Amino acid sequence: MKAVQFAEHGDADVIEYDEYPTPEPDDDEVLVDVKAGALNHLDVWTRRGLPGLDLEMPHVPGSDAAGVVAAVGADVSRFAPGDHVAVWSGIATGDDEFTRKGDPTLSRSFKVIGEHLPGVHSEYATLPAENLVPVPDDVPWETAAAAPLVFGTAWRMLVSRGDVTAGESVLVLGASGGVGHAAVQIADHAGAEVYATASSEEKLDYARDCGAAHVCNYEEERFATWIREETDGRGVDVVVDHVGEETWEDSLKCLAPGGRLLTCGATTGPNAETNVNRVFWSQLEIIGSTMATPGEAETVLELVWDGTFEPRIRETLPMSETGRAHELLENREGFGKVVVIPDSEL
Ligand SMILES: NC(=O)c1ccc[n+]([C@@H]2O[C@H](COP(=O)([O-])OP(=O)(O)OC[C@H]3O[C@@H](n4cnc5c(N)ncnc54)[C@H](OP(=O)(O)O)[C@@H]3O)[C@@H](O)[C@H]2O)c1
Known part of the structure; x- marks a missing residue:
């Protein structure tokens, strides 16, 4: 063969x-x-x-x-x-x-x-x-x-580990990638208000199509500043960050008090800086996630096969x-x- x-x-x-x-x-x-x-x-x-x-x-x-x-x-x-x-x-x-x-x-x-x-x-x-x-x-x-791999990973990260629920606000970075575009769809399906970043207008149009209500071209605008403006200074409940070193600090800045940073990847490198004061003072949670159990994978794939996700x-x-x-x-x-x-x- x-x-x-x-x-x-x-x-x-x-x-x-x-x-x-x-x-x-x-x-x-x-x-x-x-x-x-x-x-x-x-x-x-x-x-x-x-x-x-x-x-x-x-x-x-x-x-x-x-x-x-x-x-x-x-x-x-x-x-x-x-x-x-x-x-x-x-x-x-x-x-x-x-x-x-x-x-x-x-x-x-x-x-x-x-x-x-x-x-x-x-x-x-x-x-x-x-x-x-x-x-x-x-x-x-x-x-x-x-x-399978991206919807399984995003499902475990947002649903099982991140417990994203209706009415929450979720920022998905790298929304144009495999994991990112799955995360946008899953957050939207959970009833969250979805914010998404990508590096071109064309990618942002697709992100909107996947369920993002607010989009930002981070090449033209710093996404942490954008989130503060969009949310009247509050920040979002959840950030999904698989980009890593380049975005980590700003991802933490985007979180509302008590917010959760979900991570499954570090495409730009693993050695990010963390302002520890911000983590304890704002009582933030950093939640890692990898792949999924076979049960989680089957659950989300049923929703792909029936057309809920694409x-x-x-x-x-x-x-x-x-x-x-x-x-x-x-x-x-x-x-x-x-x-x-x-x-x-x-
Ligand atoms: N832990 C796990 O189980 C698990 C599972 C799946 C994936 N991952 C990890 O998650 C990450 C994403 O995986 P994927 O398969 O979704 O990748 P992908 O399809 O290549 O998407 C990556 C996205 O990240 C964005 N990005 C931002 N800065 C970047 C940079 N400097 N270089 C490259 N891309 C950049 C790009 O979007 P823009 O151009 O729009 O910015 C790109 O679309 C990878 O690091 C992967 O190893 C982990």
Whole structure:
């Protein structure tokens, strides 16, 4: 089969689309005939290399994909050949206090398919049955591939961890990215008043379309000043910040007393400055969140399949152009998700 792969870390030009052994499912695994994959910023980090990440090379990247079940292992009863499925890429193999209480994301054994383990941007992929989510037959492959990681992550961050409720005000930074545009939709669905930032007017129009009532081009206006003006000096109840170092201090400044800063990422770097006085005096909460439990993922994906939420597709490319797909994310071109399709499916 053909698979996206790289034999060393580096720039996007290390990515190749070449022959790779077709995997065979173990007893608890499912062989998926991949119809579409989607990119996450994680694919960029993994390709560049991360501290402590020691991958067997060549590495097949990709955490998001959807396709048809081609075969199942002897112990799999939940799926049968012909079923439509999407990948849920979080996996914990350890037996510890967190896996026992049903929260694998907190386990030391937690890993992400595509990051720590071989990924799914290939013509076929084998996955443990518990890493697959059923997809109704009428859901387009692009939607099924693009939704899981970002909607799962945003759902846990805003709903389970952040407890966003109707009537609250929520500022979403980087609203044009995968996580960002999912967060806007989820906050709006929760009944919150949504404020969003992005780097161009075109991206802001899309953010409005996703449910943002107030938008700010942070390249032209400091977003902390904008939030103070928009809220008559009060600030917002919740800030969603996956940008990191560049925005952290201003994110804290945007919070109303008692506000919550939700974080799942640090695209611009992890070493942000925190004014500790501001945190205790205004009684702020800083809440970290990573991925989702399989249950959280299934809950939010039901709302994607029924059309409540929609992953917006910025571009669809053949898998042989995955290098270009990485560049779209790195150069911040477009709004929403980038999808890659096996060349043989085009
Ligand atoms: N912890 C978890 O479980 C988890 C899960 C998913 C993602 N993440 C992390 O969350 C972050 C976002 O992921 P994603 O897949 O949504 O990424 P993405 O689709 O590439 O979106 C990133 C967005 O951040 C904004 N941004 C602001 N400053 C930026 C800068 N200096 N460089 C690049 N982008 C900048 C960009 O929007 P504008 O151009 O409009 O500013 C861009 O659209 C990443 O750091 C990722 O690793 C973590």
